[in-house]
Amino acid sequence: MGADPPRPTRVVQAYLDDVEAELQAFDALFAVHSRFAAFHLEQAAEKLIRAVRIHRRLQVTNTHDLILLIEGHQDDPTREPRPLPEDDPWRARLLEHEWLSKFATAYRYPTSSGRRDHGPTDEELRRGKQKLTEHLALARRELLG
Numbered sequence: 001m002g003a004d005p006p007r008p009t010r011v012v013q014a015y016l017d018d019v020e021a022e023l024q025a026f027d028a029l030f031a032v033h034s035r036f037a038a039f040h041l042e043q044a045a046e047k048l049i050r051a052v053r054i055h056r057r058l059q060v061t062n063t064h065d066l067i068l069l070i071e072g073h074q075d076d077p078t079r080e081p082r083p084l085p086e087d088d089p090w091r092a093r094l095l096e097h098e099w100l101s102k103f104a105t106a107y108r109y110p111t112s113s114g115r116r117d118h119g120p121t122d123e124e125l126r127r128g129k130q131k132l133t134e135h136l137a138l139a140r141r142e143l144l145g
Contacts, residue, residue, distance in 0.1 A: 008054055012143050015051035019044045019136050026129055035119050038103040041128050042066075045097035048135060052090045055143045058082060066101045070094050093135055100128060
């Protein structure tokens, strides 16, 4: 029996660096009251989820659906992406960011009638950024050692 193959630390590191870059982009856009700021929070969450999946040796697919990246296909757990294990502490942490899913597309494009939907409040965005910042620091400690 051989040892487990090493975790792809460089790829995890790259994703976590990208989370930080997305949070910096959020800060710049938030400062000028751009509705696109929320998109960068969603992107930060997505990249954090991907870093955890890679660390756990789970396949990363092209989906941008945060819930699907965390919970997998509930109707067929053998289909990719498979869920993070129920007992994985990162599962609950990552689910805290699920509310950001809608910002991958919503608020970036006008509706079919040309109207722009109202985005999250400044306070919601601040809280979301704070939680992502906390999870990024935790991920750097836990996933990179």
